[in-house]
Structure formats: structure tokens, C-alpha cells
Amino acid sequence: MTTAIDGLIEKGKAARAASRRLARLSSEVKDRALQNIASSLIAQQEDLLEANESDYRAGKSNGLTEALLDRLLLNPQRLESIAADVRGVAMLPDPVGEVFDMRTLSNGLVAGKKRVPLGVIGSIYESRPNVTVDIAVLCLKSGNGCILRGGREAIHSNTALVKLIRRAIADAGIPEDSVQFIDNTDRALVEPMLKMEEYIDLLVPRGSSNLIRFVAEKAAMPVITGGIGVCHTYVDRSADLDRSVDIAYNAKVQRPTVCNALDSLLVHSEVATQYLPRIAHEWAKAGVELRCDMRALSILGPVQGVQAVPANEDDWGKEFLDLVASVKVVDSLEEALEHIEEYGSGHSEAIVAEDYSAAMRFLDEVDAAAVYVNASTRFTDGSQLGLGAEVGISTQKLHARGPMGLREMTSYKWVVMGSGQVRS
């Protein structure tokens, strides 16, 4: 154990030293390194697929579910798509070095801010091997070193991917120590990593809510918490009901296992009898189970082909990550707002409404990372919102909120250029 912890600290020191050089590299060098990674993902796919097969076989014999096995799987198409994402990041503007808020003060000092990397990013994540590439590439582009700790299911794939990344960046002139990987998946090593505040400036956990809570509680360095989404869509009495069907259907069904999917549908009582059977019919075709309050149940209970059951108290404020939605009838916008304040996780919340004042009030009063009018909550995503990519989604208010792209992986320093100014 002591040796393993020493090894961890060595990686921390190496990442810290490399990050100092990385912070000063030009965009040209960083982008060339990213292009190298993309080409290597294609050129060296045999090694990657072989390593992935070991993980897949082990996963199968350890009884992983089909869904988890599918998340784990790499194949030539998926590698193509990962490589395309890497090239996409290479093409984004480099946030580092941006000078902003610059002005000349009355005493002649020229003062403003210059964007700089944060330093070293730690990430603890589960399962999908593409996350290894995503995070490494976003950290490199934003000039940050990284220390990655993936799940044990993907250990062979992740090891092979990091080896490839380190070689590809070294070829472009970036210190390979910029990307560190913890290949010991012993859970006992997570807590010592969380105490490495001297070497890790920010920790981004990605995975189950248990993992995120554990990291937030134990970490000595700042943590970006997020990725837990209890998302509501409220159908106002003024809503266009066709639109409301499309939006709630998309938010629940298009990809139910993700954090920005709909968990709870709130419907104004004036449109509930008209709207609920329509959305329930559509959802039924996709196999969605509805957990209803008494009023919703009295409308949906008699409807043929709809799986409507009474909701338990803990179905409100629950992230289902599955084809399940809780459904509640409310008598006013206020009641919807109060429900969201009580049960929402501050991730993504939507109103469907034609009434201008209702829409504006919802936008103003809902306290969440992303608030929508007349759109699906599924758009809370770095690529969808124009950031190009994301390291994760923050539901905290400090530093960054919502999708964390390249700019959100940076800090700034004040630069002040004088000609002999002193303070009087």
C-alpha cells in the first residue's frame, strides 16, 4: 500500500512538473499533438481493440449487464468517432493566453486579465474508455496536466489508450508526463488521491451519484460536482400541446440513461385531461413507466396501454436514468416553481408555454444550471450549447455552471503594465 501511494505521489509530481511546461506551449504544438492522437487511434487500432477485448471478456465473465458491456466496447467505428472528436477539439480556439477586461486606469497603468491553465486536473470516472481520451484531450488543449483514474472494468483499454496518447504527444514535443494514468484500480487508492491537493488543482468526478458524493466529501482540493440531474419539464396552461408532446417525448426517450433526460413531468390542471393521455400514449410506445400523483393517475389510470402506477414520495426528486417518469398535476406556475425548487437538483429545467410572462418568470426564478423555454432539456451538453466539447456538467455555482468546456478549465491572472506608478 505504501509503495502504491508513493507511486501515486510520483505521478502527481511528474504531472505538476510537466504542467508547468505545458502551460507555455503554443496552440500550434498542442493542436499537432491532438492530431497525432487522432491518427494514432486509427493507425494503432489493433492494439487498442485487443486490449478492449480483454476487458470485454472479463466483463462478460464477471456478469456485467448488456448495457454496461456495450458502454465498454470499442470497435473500428467507435474509434473513428473518438478520433473525429479529438480533431474537433484541435479545431476549437485555444482559451489560453486570451487577454480580456484590459483597460488604462486614470494613473496610466494598463491592467487586465490573461487566461491561464488551472494546472493539473484529476479525474475519477467509471466504465466508458472514450472518457479517457475526452478528458486527456480537453486538458491538453487547455494547457492542463491530468491524472486519470478510470474504472477497473476498462483497465486494459484505458492503459492502452493512455500509452498511445503519451507517445503521440511526446512526438509533437509535449512532455508525456502531462498525462498520468493510475493503473492500480484498488479502491483503497482513491482516498489518498483525494488528499493530493499539492499536485491536483481541481478534481472532476464522473460517474454514479455515490462516487460524486464520496469525492466531494473527502477531497482536499476543489471538486466540480455535477452530473446528477433531476430534470423537470413543466407544461403550462398556455402551452402548445403538440410541442409539449414532442418536447417531453424527446426529453424522456431520446437517451434515458443520461443526466439531462426528463425525470418528472409537471402539467397544469387546465390542460392535464387533454395533454396527459397524448404524451402517455407516445411514451407507452417507447415503454415508459409513469409514476403518477393521484390526479394524474385518475386521468391516466383508465387509459388503455399506458403503464401508470401511483408514485411513492421518493419518486419526486429521483433521477431515474431509465424509461420511467414521475407525473404530477399542478394548479399554477407557482406550484410548479415550488415543486422544482424543492425536488430539482439544479441541473436542467424546462417550461413549455406560449404565455410570455410565464416563460420569462420561469427563466428568472428557476435556480438551475440550465433553464429552458420550449425546448428539450437534452441540450444541456457542451457540444450542443456551442462549447465544442465538455469535461463534465457542473451543478454548482462556483467557478463554472453547466457544461465545462475548454474555457471552464482555465483561470486568469491580472497583468499590470506600468511606467513607474506608485501608490499614494
Place this chain on the structure above:
Amino acid sequence: MTTAIDGLIEKGKAARAASRRLARLSSEVKDRALQNIASSLIAQQEDLLEANESDYRAGKSNGLTEALLDRLLLNPQRLESIAADVRGVAMLPDPVGEVFDMRTLSNGLVAGKKRVPLGVIGSIYESRPNVTVDIAVLCLKSGNGCILRGGREAIHSNTALVKLIRRAIADAGIPEDSVQFIDNTDRALVEPMLKMEEYIDLLVPRGSSNLIRFVAEKAAMPVITGGIGVCHTYVDRSADLDRSVDIAYNAKVQRPTVCNALDSLLVHSEVATQYLPRIAHEWAKAGVELRCDMRALSILGPVQGVQAVPANEDDWGKEFLDLVASVKVVDSLEEALEHIEEYGSGHSEAIVAEDYSAAMRFLDEVDAAAVYVNASTRFTDGSQLGLGAEVGISTQKLHARGPMGLREMTSYKWVVMGSGQVRS
């Protein structure tokens, strides 16, 4: 103790509830409240001065130093000046509600960010009663509730000030519970406050480095660490020496007890014999003690009237907060950069140079909240850098770096306005 902790939690709940209303108040209401506070500070000065006299008498009989007693003292002129600062904050633009980075995405979604308050700010601070007014006023203007815990020396003054503030804001239509004050100065209550992450979104400690370290270590909510400044001024071989004397003199002497004052002077060996006696003479007039490395001592030791003694190892990287400076001769810009990287606290660092490349390299490579060319480090201050006022100075990289003004007391949310968009 249990009752005292219950009382603390009650204040937390009250601040949280009030902050929800405060977040939605118009700038007009907030500014009227600030003007009320300013007028009350003048109109009700008798009560304030009486309360302050109790603190002053107690401080005197408890043996506070003259410097601490002076920090504690309120008088009509100081109240005038505090009131003027409050009016100054009222006149700053309100950061809340600012909409930025708004654009229309290719699918027609209009997406951007809207600035919102953080929620409830906690502050633990020592001694000076004007800090109570500063923090309360900056929190109010930025739409945040606050929970203040001042030092026991100023308990009567702070109690009277908070009473005045709460009455003044209530008159303007702001819930008085927006400003909470912990009037129990039992140290045992600090730790329970640091566990109130449910009610406090951000903690800003102001005071000694011991206090700041304690808070950073124990707090369950995010903390802005800062205010500890080990500041270097490096005189390059290309420096204008007249300017170097003015800048180093100002940085050390103008106000030696603050975090942005000079602690360490680094001088290039090519100009050391010429420069060091000049600055040492000027500093000697102000009573500055010089702790020198061997080379600086060999130059300054023989100089009449200069207090030059050998430096100990712990004089490097020390925040003196006094008329003391450590002095070192270096052979290159690189050596200066390495010394600053090793011993600096990431607060404020300056180079004096006429060589363009040396100046630019210093700006690029020094990793600190504020980096200066040819100016005194004393400008690291919210008012001086154009923020109008500051809650504190952050030396961390996350969220905000350098002086924390009104904008740094806010977060944002994504607002997304659609016309039925769903994700494909």
C-alpha cells in the same frame, strides 16, 4: 452549546430564505437600501460611537496594542469615510441580471448566460469594524445574503452596525434577514458554522494566515483563500534605477502591514552594487530592516546607517507585514523566476525592467494573482484596479483570482429559449 448551534442554524435558514427574495430585487431597491445605510451611519453615529467606546475600553484593559486599538477605533471622520464607501458601491453597476455569451445556435435555439447571485456568503473576520459594513454592502448589492462572524474585540461595534444595517435595508423593502450576524463570539461556534454548507454557499475568511488555513481545512463549503501575500520585486539588469528606487520604496513603506506590500527584493548582480545602497538609504530613512543573502550583505554591510543583517532560510517566503524586507542578489532573470516560483505565495509579483523581452517573459511565466511590470505591487486592490471595492483578494485559481469585487460574488445560469427544439 446545543442551543447556540441551533441559533446558528436558525440564522442560516433565515439568510437562505431572505437570499431567495434578495436575488430578485431590482438594482433600484438595492441601491436605495445602500443609500439608507450610508445616511444612517451619519445620523445614528452616537449609538455607534458609544458601542465602539465599549469595545475600545475593553480592548485597552485587555492590553491590545496601540496598532490594534487604532484599527478598532471609530470616530465621526471614519464613519464619514465608511458612508462614502457605501455610496460608492451604490453607484457601481449591478452585476446581477447581466446577460452574456448569448447567441443563436444553428438549430435556432437562443442560448447564453445570465448572471445570478451565489446565494449566501459567510464571512469570518477579525478586528476592524468597517469590514462588517464593507462585506454586508457588497453582498447586498450583488444580491447575496450574508452571515457575518466578526472578532470578539469589535463585538459591540459590530452588533450596533448590523442592527443599523438591518433597519436601513428593511426601510428600503429588503428583508432584514438578508444580513445575519453571529453575536456569540465563542470560538467553539466557528467550526459548526463551517459545516453549514446547506445554508452558506461560499465562505470568505479575512484575517491572519492561521485563521485562513483553519477555515480552508475545516469548511464543508467552498472557501476563497487568499490575503496572504509574499510579494517580490525583481530589479532587472535593464531596470531604470531611479524608477526601481521609487517602486521598491513605495511597495515596502507606503503601508507595510498589508498583503500586497513588498517582502522580498531581488536584484540582478550587474546592478546590485549600484542599486542596493540607494534603495537601502531610502528604506533606512523609513526604518526598514534588511535581511540579506551573503552577496547583498557584502554590499550593504559596510554602508553607514543601514540596518542590514544576514537572512535566515525562513526569511525567504515570509510575509513580514512590517518594515522588514529580505534582499537577494541573483545572476539572471531565470534565477529570479525560480526564486519567485519557490517562495512566492501567488499574490503579487513585480519586475522593474526596460528590456522588453525580460518584461514580457516575467508577465508570462510568473504564476500569481497579479503580475506587474514597472509598478508597485501595492495596486493589487479592488478599488485601485477598477472594481470599485472588494470582499477580499483571492490567491486561488478557481472561480476568481485577485481582488473579488461585485462580479466575483456572482454565478450564472444558462438560459435557453426555443421554439420546440428537440435533440436528434
